[in-house]
Amino acid sequence: MYGFDELDKVGSARFAWGPAALVDLCIERIRSLRGDIGGAVFDTYLSAQKKLSEMDLPGATVVMAAMRAPLFEMPVDAGGRTAYALVPPTYIDDKALIGKVDAAVENVFGKATPIRAPFKTLAVLLGLAKYGRNNIAYVHGMGSYVRLRCYIATRQVESSYPAPIRPLEKDLGSDYLSDECRGCDICESACPTGAIENRGFMLDASRCMTLANEDAKKLPGWYEKSFSHCMVGCMRCQEACPMNDGKLQRIRLRSGLDKDQAAWVLNGSDDPEGRLEAGVKQVLKENGMSYLDDVFARNMKSLYNAGRL
Numbered sequence: 544m545y546g547f548d549e550l551d552k553v554g555s556a557r558f559a560w561g562p563a564a565l566v567d568l569c570i571e572r573i574r575s576l577r578g579d580i581g582g583a584v585f586d587t588y589l590s591a592q593k594k595l596s597e598m599d600l601p602g603a604t605v606v607m608a609a610m611r612a613p614l615f616e617m618p619v620d621a622g623g624r625t626a627y628a629l630v631p632p633t634y635i636d637d638k639a640l641i642g643k644v645d646a647a648v649e650n651v652f653g654k655a656t657p658i659r660a661p662f663k664t665l666a667v668l669l670g671l672a673k674y675g676r677n678n679i680a681y682v683h684g685m686g687s688y689v690r691l692r693c694y695i696a697t698r699q700v701e702s703s704y705p706a707p708i709r710p711l712e713k714d715l716g717s718d719y720l721s722d723e724c725r726g727c728d729i730c731e732s733a734c735p736t737g738a739i740e741n742r743g744f745m746l747d748a749s750r751c752m753t754l755a756n757e758d759a760k761k762l763p764g765w766y767e768k769s770f771s772h773c774m775v776g777c778m779r780c781q782e783a784c785p786m787n788d789g790k791l792q793r794i795r796l797r798s799g800l801d802k803d804q805a806a807w808v809l810n811g812s813d814d815p816e817g818r819l820e821a822g823v824k825q826v827l828k829e830n831g832m833s834y835l836d837d838v839f840a841r842n843m844k845s846l847y848n849a850g851r852l
């Protein structure tokens with residue numbers, strides 16, 4: 544078994560841990576919010592989260608990792624000029640960094656199983672992050688451009704932070720909101736849909752573009768053409784937030800759409816032999832975005848119509 548200094552050797556990541564029972568408390572809180580956040584949103588994003596007892600996964604410690612995550616720019620040949628479709632942090636896995644973090648967690652905490660869980664709530668309860676008014680978790684020193692990962696581990700260790708073991712209030716209480724948010728409404732002004740209301744760090748998830756454009760269903764009526772900002776997701780409130788100043792790292796993807804592929808995606812140009820479709824699928828595969836295949840063309844058209852390509 545290694546010491547906690549093993550975690551310091553992983554660059555671009557921070558960690559926090561506490562008793563495994565916190566996972567079940569967080570799941571109970573999320574379930575209590577089903578009526579507030581809308582059944583459809585809950586069923587799509589949150590219903591797969593299970594309590595430890597329901598997973599039959601005994602464990603002593605919950606470990607949260609926050610890894611720096613860059614913004615990606617995918618090149619698109621838009622008829623003789625190169626434009627870039629933005630792909631926000633976390634939509635493309637940094638497998639090397641995830642592998643390093645997995646190994647370090649296992650070295651320190653014993654057998655560690657990654658789980659689906661209320662990542663943001665756990666990160667906040669463990670003192671790793673605070674909420675912003677946009678319901679995003681801001682990790683101390685890293686901002687919100689992070690990938691959160693959660694593990695249940697076998698080794699019992701003292702919490703890295705005095706996490707409260709008690710039933711959680713629905714709104715968690717104002718202690719969990721970043722101090723920087725007090726008196727600030729920059730993200731609310733930057734959000735074109737009105738999703739950020741004056742409700743602490745709760746969001747009107749049914750009006751958030753991220754949730755709408757990740758879903759292959761028809762975009763909702765309130766989703767105006769001019770709103771589109773990224774190939775998937777949104778980022779507007781995070782880009783505007785002063786807590787993220789100077790923290791965004793950009794990576795330009797090597798693989799992108801050539802002129803013919805872009806014309807097929809954006810204008811539905813002829814593709815009798817399926818060559819263009821196959822090429823576009825290959826681009827998505829090379830970029831680790833094949834799972835976005837069913838929303839890709841629709842979202843790219845939205846971006847184009849919004850004048851962002």
Ligand code: SF4
Binds near residue numbers: 677
């Ligand atoms: S923009 Fe202001 S209110 Fe919104 S999350 Fe950032 S600091 Fe908080």
Ligand code: SF4
Binds near residue numbers: 752778779
């Ligand atoms: S991600 Fe976009 S739509 Fe959602 S709250 Fe932020 S700015 Fe608004």
